[in-house]
Amino acid sequence: MTVKKPELLVTASNLEELQRLIAAGADAVLIGDSRFGTRVPGEFTLGQMAEAVSIAKQADRDVRIYVAMNNIVDNKMVDELPAYVTELERIGVDAVAFGDPAVLMAVRANAPKLKLHWNAEMTSTNHDTANFWGRRGATRFVCARELNMEQIAGMKAKTNLEVQVQVHGMTNIYHSKRSLVQSYMDFKKLAEGAGATGDEADMYLMEADRPDERYPIFEDSNGTHIMSADDVCMIENLQELMEANIDSFKIEGLLKSVEYNETVVRAYRAAIDAYCKAPDHYRFQDEWLEAIQAKQDPNRELSYGFFYKEQVY
Amino acid sequence: MSNTTSETGRKLTGKRFRLDRPELLAPAGNLEKLKFAVHYGADAVYIGGQKYGLRSNADNFSFEEMREGVEFAAKYGAKVFVATNIYAHNEDIEGLEEYLKNLEEVGIAAIIAADPIIVETALRVAPKLEVHLSTQQSTLNWQAVKFWKDEGLPRVVLAREASLEEIAEIKEHVDIEIEAFIHGAMCSSFSGRCVLSNHFTDRDSNRGGCCQSCRWKYDLFIDAEQFEDNGEQFTMGSKDLCMIEHLPDLIEVGIDSFKIEGRMKSIHYVATVVNAYRQAIDSYFEDPENYKLKPEWLEEINKAANRPLNTGFFYDTPGAEDHIYGPEDKGSPYDFAGIVLDYDAETGIATIQQRNHFKPGQEVEFVGPGGTFFKQIVGELADKEGNKLDAARHPLQEIHMAVEQPVKRMDMMRKRIGKG
Numbered sequence: 001m002t003v004k005k006p007e008l009l010v011t012a013s014n015l016e017e018l019q020r021l022i023a024a025g026a027d028a029v030l031i032g033d034s035r036f037g038t039r040v041p042g043e044f045t046l047g048q049m050a051e052a053v054s055i056a057k058q059a060d061r062d063v064r065i066y067v068a069m070n071n072i073v074d075n076k077m078v079d080e081l082p083a084y085v086t087e088l089e090r091i092g093v094d095a096v097a098f099g100d101p102a103v104l105m106a107v108r109a110n111a112p113k114l115k116l117h118w119n120a121e122m123t124s125t126n127h128d129t130a131n132f133w134g135r136r137g138a139t140r141f142v143c144a145r146e147l148n149m150e151q152i153a154g155m156k157a158k159t160n161l162e163v164q165v166q167v168h169g170m171t172n173i174y175h176s177k178r179s180l181v182q183s184y185m186d187f188k189k190l191a192e193g194a195g196a197t198g199d200e201a202d203m204y205l206m207e208a209d210r211p212d213e214r215y216p217i218f219e220d221s222n223g224t225h226i227m228s229a230d231d232v233c234m235i236e237n238l239q240e241l242m243e244a245n246i247d248s249f250k251i252e253g254l255l256k257s258v259e260y261n262e263t264v265v266r267a268y269r270a271a272i273d274a275y276c277k278a279p280d281h282y283r284f285q286d287e288w289l290e291a292i293q294a295k296q297d298p299n300r301e302l303s304y305g306f307f308y309k310e311q312v313y
Numbered sequence: 314m315s316n317t318t319s320e321t322g323r324k325l326t327g328k329r330f331r332l333d334r335p336e337l338l339a340p341a342g343n344l345e346k347l348k349f350a351v352h353y354g355a356d357a358v359y360i361g362g363q364k365y366g367l368r369s370n371a372d373n374f375s376f377e378e379m380r381e382g383v384e385f386a387a388k389y390g391a392k393v394f395v396a397t398n399i400y401a402h403n404e405d406i407e408g409l410e411e412y413l414k415n416l417e418e419v420g421i422a423a424i425i426a427a428d429p430i431i432v433e434t435a436l437r438v439a440p441k442l443e444v445h446l447s448t449q450q451s452t453l454n455w456q457a458v459k460f461w462k463d464e465g466l467p468r469v470v471l472a473r474e475a476s477l478e479e480i481a482e483i484k485e486h487v488d489i490e491i492e493a494f495i496h497g498a499m500c501s502s503f504s505g506r507c508v509l510s511n512h513f514t515d516r517d518s519n520r521g522g523c524c525q526s527c528r529w530k531y532d533l534f535i536d537a538e539q540f541e542d543n544g545e546q547f548t549m550g551s552k553d554l555c556m557i558e559h560l561p562d563l564i565e566v567g568i569d570s571f572k573i574e575g576r577m578k579s580i581h582y583v584a585t586v587v588n589a590y591r592q593a594i595d596s597y598f599e600d601p602e603n604y605k606l607k608p609e610w611l612e613e614i615n616k617a618a619n620r621p622l623n624t625g626f627f628y629d630t631p632g633a634e635d636h637i638y639g640p641e642d643k644g645s646p647y648d649f650a651g652i653v654l655d656y657d658a659e660t661g662i663a664t665i666q667q668r669n670h671f672k673p674g675q676e677v678e679f680v681g682p683g684g685t686f687f688k689q690i691v692g693e694l695a696d697k698e699g700n701k702l703d704a705a706r707h708p709l710q711e712i713h714m715a716v717e718q719p720v721k722r723m724d725m726m727r728k729r730i731g732k733g
Contacts, residue, residue: 072472072503075482078456102456122508122519123449125400128430144400146511146519151403158403174527175506176549177474178631184533184547186633188540205531205547207513214534223503224549228512311515313369313522 005276006241007248009066009164010265013042017258018052024262025269028064028248029056030097036077036084037068037097038222039172041254046084050091057092064094070119071222072177073100081106089114097142099123108137115139117164121172122146127158134161140248145171145232149307153244162247167234168264169252170216171305174226181219214299216255227255231296232305235288238271242279260295267291334598335563336570338394338492339587343372346580347382347393352723353584353682354591357392358382359425361576364412365397365405367449368576369521376419383420392422396576397435398447400505400519401428413439425470427505436465443467445492449505449519453479455486462489470572473499473554474626481566490569495556496586496614497574499625501527501549501636527551528641545638552635555622557610560593561601562627578619581649581668581725585617585680592684609684616647616727646730650677653724654711663716664697665705671728672704679716681724689717 009028012018018029031052032040044052049067056063067088071077081103088096089111098104099120107114118124118133119142130141140162143152155163181203204214205226213229234241234249241249249268253261267288275282296302339355341347350358360382361373374382374395383393395416399405409431416424417439424442426432427449435444445468446452446461453472461469468490471480475493484491500507508518509526516522528550533540540547554574556563563571571594573586589610597604614622623635650671655664671677675691694702695713705712 072451072474072506073454073457075454075479078454081456100454100457101460102454105456105460121506123400123427123505125519126403126406126428126430128403128406129401129428132429132433146508146517147402154403172506173508173512174502174549176502177626178501178549178551178635180501180549180636181533181547183631183633183636184638187636187638188544201535202537203533203535205533207529207531210513215531217533226509306511309515311511311517311522313517313520 003242003276003279004245006246006272007064008251008265008268008272009248010251010261011041011253012052012261013040013253013258014044015048015051015055017042017253017261019055020258020262021253021265022056022059022063024265026063026251026265027061028066028094030066030068030250032068034221035080036071038070038072038175039225039254040068041256046087046091049088049093053092065092066095066097066117067093069096069103070099070121073102078102078106082110085111085114095140104133104137117142118161119164120144121175127155130155130159130161130163134159140164142166142250146306146311148309148311149237149240152246152307153240156245164248164250165241165246166232166252166305167238167241167249167268169231169256170227170254170300171232171252172225173215173228175223177223179219180224181217218255228305230301230303230305232307233289233292233302234304234307235267235271235292236284237304237307238268239275239282239284242272242275257295263291263295331564331567334594335568336492337587337590337594338570338572339583340497340573340576340578341382341583342368342576342578344374344378344382346578346583348385349580349584349723350587351386351389351391353587355391355587357394357422357570358386359394359396359572359576361396362412362416364408365399365401365431367396367398367519367521367523376415379416379421380419387420393420394423394425394445395421396447397424397431398427398449399431399521400449401430402520405520406430409434410438413442417442423468432461432464432466445470448472448494451503451505455483458483458489458491459487462487468492468570470494472503474503476629477562477566477627480568484567491567492570492572493563493568494554494574494625495563495568495571496554496590497578498553498620499551499574501551528637548636548638550637550641551631552623552637553618553620554625555614555618556624556627557589557593557614558606559624559627560590560597560606561604564594564597579649580652581727582617582619584725585613588680588682588684589613591682609686613680616645618645647678647727648730649725650728651705651712651726653679653720653722653726655722656716656720658719661715661717662713663720665712665714665726667705667708667710667712669728670704670706671726675728677726677728679718679720679724679726681721685721685724687718 095115097117097119116138117140118138216227336356339350341358427447448470451472470492510516510518530546533547651665
């Protein structure tokens with residue numbers, strides 16, 4: 001029995017990381033520029049994106065380059081979209097990830113060869129809405145990180161879109177347009193000094209009842225972002241997602257070292273290859289997880305995210 | 314609701330006036346709140362049903378209650394909208410069509426929806442129901458507004474992050490009704506882009522389970538050092554929005570519907586806030602050039618406020634002064650005490666339904682729609698049978714009490730806290 005190989009997708013912060021992650025086994029790399037993309041791990045100019053495309057083309061297999069355009073778009077950005085997506089198409093980017101209809105309209109009008117991956121973060125929650133965006137041009141649905149395994153496993157039966165699921169790394173849990181750390185510093189009258197600005201330091205929040213959890217927080221031109229205290233890690237249970245025919249497994253590399261991301265890509269690469277070679281004989285190997293654990297920040301737990309959680313409302 | 318932009322009212326002075334009145338849209342957590350919101354001047358109210366709404370803790374309306382609410386509102390020429398603003402999961406979709414058809418059947422004028430599948434389903438199965446795009450879609454640009462207009466929506470509720478300038482640009486580009494929040498509590502995140510509740514308490518915020526974790530207190534660590542271990546902690550909690558002092562700006566930029574937040578708020582809160590904005594809007598349109606804010610409108614709002622107030626994103630991105638570090642102030646020294654059920658002009662005796670403890674000697678205020686207002690000291694109290702009472706102790710008890718000026722059914726009585 002042969003099966004269709006799911007894509008292994010990872011973010012990269014610069015060209016060097018991109019090259020190393022492709023070498024480690026990534027099938028696709030998500031890059032971006034914070035003018036258009038939210039929470040990109042590093043900034044890529046259009047020139048660097050073109051170089052990324054040519055690096056991908058040189059790989060010994062089919063490797064794709066995606067560009068994050070998942071900002072909440074304002075009027076000013078609307079004016080910049082046509083030229084940007086035209087350029088992305090011209091340099092050979094494969095797809096853009098979007099959450100705002102303005103991006104979809106700009107791509108359809110100016111860069112019809114660019115594929116559209118619908119990613120509205122925590123609000124991409126059901127297959128019918130995926131199909132809604134599919135009818136308007138999207139080819140891929142990026143599942144919200146708050147969905148459970150049953151909901152995700154049911155997706156492929158109900159949509160013709162490709163389904164992408166985050167299998168590893170941190171997730172965004174709060175996004176504000178406000179500069180909340182800066183506001184707090186101003187409130188404390190301690191804003192002087194470069195060391196105390198939100199965009200340079202390594203910062204996290206703690207809540208009195210959860211002393212073991214550290215929630216990374218950072219500020220940039222798109223506002224304030226708070227991230228999960230744990231890193232999703234689905235390597236042990238990847239089989240369930242592969243059996244559900246999920247098309248793309250994403251590793252979020254934000255706020256991680258290149259070495260860490262490389263290790264994670266290798267582990268998932270090995271698991272996917274082993275499964276696709278002989279699905280019936282697939283067995284999870286402890287060494288895959290152990291390699292990740294060896295590089296894992298001891299203050300951040302590896303978790304199953306919301307895959308097996310019961311949520312109420 | 315007219316679609317005309319403010320251009321029709323442009324005067325030679327260069328200042329923009331408009332001839333059409335914006336809609337005043339108020340929240341109503343239950344049928345009684347709906348009646349008060351409408352009675353005090355709302356042009357439309359929005360409520361939640363038993364499903365698909367983001368306030369799973371609110372009372373929420375059955376279809377029967379909706380029908381009654383629609384009938385009551387119709388007598389005032391007001392409309393009823395239903396919030397169906399969750400982001401649905403696969404299993405929530407079943408039953409959606411029937412639910413939307415029921416809303417149409419009971420006379421609901423519009424739904425407020427965020428999830429495209431709810432938008433699309435409503436357009437297909439309930440054509441008489443207008444679909445308004447919820448603020449949960451975080452719409453901040455004219456292109457996206459145009460996208461939703463082309464999908465068949467007559468109205469978009471913008472993200473709370475939109476500035477007046479951005480709203481003006483959107484109105485210039487797209488002929489569509491724009492609704493904006495002008496008063497009430499605010500998510501400090503982009504609405505919908507927050508799952509703190511999911512992470513802290515396993516409650517799904519985008520399906521109505523928000524536990525307001527943004528208002529909790531946190532310790533901030535920078536490069537592994539605690540930023541400060543004394544004094545006020547870090548929080549994301551925002552002050553509440555209040556635009557009563559800037560109403561001409563909102564009107565002249567062309568916002569079609571002024572929305573007040575608060576389906577979880579009390580009758581007293583909703584009626585008081587609606588009352589103030591109703592008077593301000595009407596006063597503006599009587600004589601735009603000489604419009605002036607009356608201090609009593611702001612005073613009234615402050616009597617209902619739960620938190621300190623600010624102007625949100627209309628003029629600037631909120632900064633340090635716009636967040637609530639330290640305890641969340643209870644802004645008002647007033648408490649809702651009772652509702653007038655009846656008034657006998659011959660005897661000057663009002664029948665008041667108790668909503669909070671009050672007793673003889675206490676100072677109270679009476680407030681009605683349109684700004685009728687007076688203060689007095691509570692005199693003798695009696696129950697329905699005429700028995701003298703030393704205090705009105707029981708919730709919903711009917712109390713007879715002499716009032717110094719005529720009052721009307723649905724006037725409100727409030728007391729000063731800590732006096733008497």
